[in-house]
Amino acid sequence: MKILLAGNILGKGGIQTHLRWLAKVLGEEGFEVLVISVTNQLPSPLDLQDIQQYQSDKVNFIFFHTQEIKKHFVSNVQYLVKITTTVKEFFPDIYLAVGTGWNLFLPPIFLGSQTKRIFHEVMSGFVGSWRHSRWIVRWCFHEVIGQSPTVAENFAESSGWKKEITAIPAFPEPLELSASLPQPILRTVELGKAKAAVFSRLVPHKQAFWLVQQWEYLKDVLDELHIHGSGPEEELIREYIASQGIGDRVKCFGRYPDGQAYVDLISTYDLTLLPTVGAEGAPLVLLESMACGVPFVAYGVGGIPDYGVDNLNVLIVAPERWRTDQARVYADVENKDQSSEQENQSSSKMPVFISAIKEMLHKLAQGEIDQAQLQQFYLERYSYSVLKKAWISYLCKQ
Numbered sequence: 001m002k003i004l005l006a007g008n009i010l011g012k013g014g015i016q017t018h019l020r021w022l023a024k025v026l027g028e029e030g031f032e033v034l035v036i037s038v039t040n041q042l043p044s045p046l047d048l049q050d051i052q053q054y055q056s057d058k059v060n061f062i063f064f065h066t067q068e069i070k071k072h073f074v075s076n077v078q079y080l081v082k083i084t085t086t087v088k089e090f091f092p093d094i095y096l097a098v099g100t101g102w103n104l105f106l107p108p109i110f111l112g113s114q115t116k117r118i119f120h121e122v123m124s125g126f127v128g129s130w131r132h133s134r135w136i137v138r139w140c141f142h143e144v145i146g147q148s149p150t151v152a153e154n155f156a157e158s159s160g161w162k163k164e165i166t167a168i169p170a171f172p173e174p175l176e177l178s179a180s181l182p183q184p185i186l187r188t189v190e191l192g193k194a195k196a197a198v199f200s201r202l203v204p205h206k207q208a209f210w211l212v213q214q215w216e217y218l219k220d221v222l223d224e225l226h227i228h229g230s231g232p233e234e235e236l237i238r239e240y241i242a243s244q245g246i247g248d249r250v251k252c253f254g255r256y257p258d259g260q261a262y263v264d265l266i267s268t269y270d271l272t273l274l275p276t277v278g279a280e281g282a283p284l285v286l287l288e289s290m291a292c293g294v295p296f297v298a299y300g301v302g303g304i305p306d307y308g309v310d311n312l313n314v315l316i317v318a319p320e321r322w323r324t325d326q327a328r329v330y331a332d333v334e335n336k337d338q339s340s341e342q343e344n345q346s347s348s349k350m351p352v353f354i355s356a357i358k359e360m361l362h363k364l365a366q367g368e369i370d371q372a373q374l375q376q377f378y379l380e381r382y383s384y385s386v387l388k389k390a391w392i393s394y395l396c397k398q
Contacts, residue, residue, distance in 0.1 A: 002032045003395065004090055006107075007098035009037035009061060010047050012258075013201070014170060014284045015099050015122055020054045021171035025388050026395070027059035034090045035061045036083065038103045062086060064103070083107050091115075094398055097141075098122060105136045116398045117141040122170055124279040124302035125154025135159065145394075147281040148303030168394060172284035174384030175291045179260040182267045184293030184371035189364040194270040195224045196357070199256055199285045202231035205278030209233045212240055215250055217354045221361050224249050228256040228265070266292040271360055274298040275353050282306060290314070290378040293371035295364070297356045313374040315356045315363075 003026055007019050019035060026033045037043075043051075043063050051061055064083055084107040087095070095111060097104045098120045108117045119137045121144060127134050137144060137159065144165045146152025152167045175181055200206045208227050218225065227237055227250075237252045256265060266272070272289040274296060282303030289296045290307075298304050300316045308316040363369050380386065 001094065001395070002034075002090065002092045003094045003096060004087060004092035005033065005035045005096050005098065006104045007035075007037065008039045009035055009051065010039050010041060010043055010063075014172075014281070017173055017284060018122065018170035019098055020051070021174065021384075022391060023059050023061075024054045024056075025171070025391060027054075027056045029392055031058065031395075033059045034092070035059070036064060036086060037061060038064045038083070038101060080106055084110050087111065094118060094395065096120060100133050102133045102136075105133055105140060109140050116143070118143045118145060118398075120145045120147070120168075120170075121151055121155045122147045122281040123151070124281060125151040125156075125158060126279065127155070127159045137161070146303070148306035150306050151281055151303040154302075166394070168390050169282065169287075169382055169387055170284065171384070171387055172287040172291075172382065173258060173262075175263050175288060176379070177384050178258075179263040181263060181375070182292055184375055186367065186370050186372060188367040189270045189361075191361055191365040192221055193223050194221075194361055194364060195226065195268065196222055196271050196273055197226040197228060197266075197269045198273050198275075199266070199289075200229045200274060200276070202227070202229045202233040202237065203278075204233065205276060206231075206233075207275040207277060209237050209240070211273065211275050211353075212237055212250055212252075214351065214354055215244070215246055217350060218357065219246075219249070221358055222249075224251070226250075226269070227252040228254070230255045262288070263292055266294055269294055270364060271357075272296045273357065274304075277301060280304060286314075287378060287382050290374050290382070293375035295360060295369050295371070295374060297353070297360050299353060311374070311377050313369050313371070313377070315360045317352050317356050 005019055005023055007015055009016055009019050023033050023035050055061065080103070083103060087107045088111065092115055094116045095108045096118045099122065108115065117140060119141045125146060138161055143163065144152070144155060144161055146155055146165060146167045147170050149167045152165050155161060156165050198208045198211060200208055202208050208229065212225070212227065215225065234252060234254065241247050241250050241252060256262060266289060272294055274283060274286060276283070277299055278301065280302035286296055286298060286304065286307055295313050297315045300318050305316055308314055
């Protein structure tokens, strides 16, 4: 069987991780795989070096650079023809698109009926404006896969999708293969002694900067808060830490490693935090935290609530609880002064995410979090072998 995977393969995000490992899995199972990567950047030498480990005699990668597109009709048509020609020459049995962008969705229109067109939704499932490229999925694809049951349900409801839809998780970096996982044991963490970390792109909707600004609420129950990642808010976070004189306990480290160094780093923390309010699918960083037996607290956006099903060792803040509070918190931060600081920190003013962190810290102090059980939850539901079996089983039925 010939399978074409379409999406952005460059970089370190969740889509890139998923596409690389899915391609590797399919190649190992004897499928002929072509990955077309449509991005606004050219692959760097480091990108090409990283991708080499996923290539084989069965798996090949082709890059299309969208900066080639000019702002006039003819150039856009020529670019589309270039991608479409590549797709038609490969003549796949399955065309699987992951992500967004017209350049992913238009080429399969010109394929024959012998090609099954499948879309993997790895965002929240909410399509939004009719101008969004994912609207074309409704008319031009045969099946949709959601990254989680909630994401699949969101997509069906928001797009009017009436055909078959299923849910299969995306591949995280399989830390059980690329590294040696710790063997966590049930342990307590004294209140005020815990170390927490955020692993994320530092962009506004991920809210790492917002979380750092809430340190007054956390300083008595956390020992340290560490921010790992890079992005436009990194400098803002560093400047805020310096201006507030809290650098002895709140730190920003920049880009974090992968492989064994990543596992070793996560394992030094007692909990991880993800206060994102964006259009998430089901962030892979939360799976990686569970793989190391480290509990997390996260907002329940997109498919994140599915990580909490039958999982007592994480805390997920329901969306209906945080929307109103978020507006109130931003107003409190903007208007805060010394005379009102005590009032703003009262339980009635405290953001629900901060309350959830405190709840998790009390659970850790009372021995109510089973770190070994959390890791087992990951291994039974999201490990490389489990996801490999799920994807191969699904694709072999096409």
